[in-house]
Amino acid sequence: MSDNELSLEKILAGSDADNNQNNAYQAGFAAVIGRPNVGKSTIMNEMLGQKLSITSHKPQTTRHRIHGIYTTAEHQIIYVDTPGMHLGGEKSINDYMNRTANSAFADVDVILFVVEAGKWTKEDDAVAKKLACIDVPVVVLMNKIDNYKNKEDLFPFLQKVGERVKMDTLIPISAYKKSGLDLIKKEVLKYLPHQDKIFPEEYVTDRSQRFLAAEIIREKLMRTLGEEVPYGSTVEIEQFKYDEEEERWLINALILVERKGQKQIVIGKKGELIKQMGIQARKDLITLLDGRVHLELWVKIKENWSDNARALASLGYDDNYSS
Numbered sequence: 001m002s003d004n005e006l007s008l009e010k011i012l013a014g015s016d017a018d019n020n021q022n023n024a025y026q027a028g029f030a031a032v033i034g035r036p037n038v039g040k041s042t043i044m045n046e047m048l049g050q051k052l053s054i055t056s057h058k059p060q061t062t063r064h065r066i067h068g069i070y071t072t073a074e075h076q077i078i079y080v081d082t083p084g085m086h087l088g089g090e091k092s093i094n095d096y097m098n099r100t101a102n103s104a105f106a107d108v109d110v111i112l113f114v115v116e117a118g119k120w121t122k123e124d125d126a127v128a129k130k131l132a133c134i135d136v137p138v139v140v141l142m143n144k145i146d147n148y149k150n151k152e153d154l155f156p157f158l159q160k161v162g163e164r165v166k167m168d169t170l171i172p173i174s175a176y177k178k179s180g181l182d183l184i185k186k187e188v189l190k191y192l193p194h195q196d197k198i199f200p201e202e203y204v205t206d207r208s209q210r211f212l213a214a215e216i217i218r219e220k221l222m223r224t225l226g227e228e229v230p231y232g233s234t235v236e237i238e239q240f241k242y243d244e245e246e247e248r249w250l251i252n253a254l255i256l257v258e259r260k261g262q263k264q265i266v267i268g269k270k271g272e273l274i275k276q277m278g279i280q281a282r283k284d285l286i287t288l289l290d291g292r293v294h295l296e297l298w299v300k301i302k303e304n305w306s307d308n309a310r311a312l313a314s315l316g317y318d319d320n321y322s323s
């Protein structure tokens with residue numbers, strides 16, 4: 001064997017080892033799952049130290065899967081926020097949301113199953129049942145413990161969760177109070193493979209600014225409107241560009257609703273509601289885009305968008321999204 005061949009072998013062996021256990025860097029995926037409204041998106045935002053995923057007190061605020069990427073010199077954790085898995089709802093949009101949530105189970109390194117302290121429902125049972133059939137480590141995050149002054153009151157609930165969920169660990173947390181968050185990170189790192197970065201370090205999400213802008217506006221709808229309208233509405237960005245001369249972003253967005261009555265509700269008396277939503281959305285857009293923003297909002301009726309597969313796909317409710 002010549003010296004040349006020997007050195008080549010050595011180099012190959014060396015590089016192999018670098019890619020595996022000897023690689024000090026860790027990178028991988030942590031899916032955040034659970035029923036609607038337990039605090040999944042709030043937790044992901046807190047873990048990232050940045051608001052990426054929209055939140056509200058209404059169930060089913062999150063409709064799309066979104067990656068939040070947290071990169072340091074030692075590791076890259078990719079959190080996958082998902083729509084809440086829910087029972088019932090016959091429409092195409094419900095089907096899309098459940099499909100999206102289910103698809104997050106595949107190809108992740110660890111699952112963060114979020115439950116709400118003291119409140120176990122049938123929908124939690126449905127999630128637990130799915131987890132029992134898969135082979136990915138499960139960390140239960142018992143969120144909203146700030147609702148309990150006396151932690152001992154949670155013992156019966158803890159017992160119930162222990163009986164029903166096949167899990168590796170349980171961490172009591174409060175996303176509001178930012179308590180327990182360090183423990184989540186520590187636990188996730190136990191399961192992330194030793195490998196190089198998956199996304200370039202400057203990436204904070206897999207979604208475009210245009211997509212995030214539409215989500216910000218949708219959040220204002222979820223937060224401002226009453227019970228019914230938000231579920232029948234969505235947001236379509238018509239124009240999204242930076243005007244070099246005026247040095248500001250020009251954004252035109254359509255708020256789509258399904259019925260005439262809903263249009264009037266979104267607009268509000270003398271246009272007051274849509275104006276308020278515009279002011280709030282603009283504030284968040286300025287933070288997102290780090291520049292001046294001119295925002296125009298319009299309301300349009302598009303019947304049955306939420307129960308029409310083709311309409312959904314054209315609005316970005318697409319399993320193979322590109323935005």
Ligand SMILES: Nc1nc2c(ncn2[C@@H]2O[C@H](COP(=O)(O)OP(=O)(O)O)[C@@H](O)[C@H]2O)c(=O)[nH]1
Nearest residue numbers: 037038039040041042055056057144174175176
């Ligand atoms: N009390 C309390 N409320 C929380 C906490 N985390 C989230 N929430 C609230 O729970 C609601 C649902 O949160 P969200 O993140 O949208 O839930 P998701 O549907 O699971 O993504 C919102 O009103 C949040 O402000 C927490 O730690 N404590």
Ligand SMILES: [Mg+2]
Nearest residue numbers: 040041061062
């Ligand atoms: Mg959410």
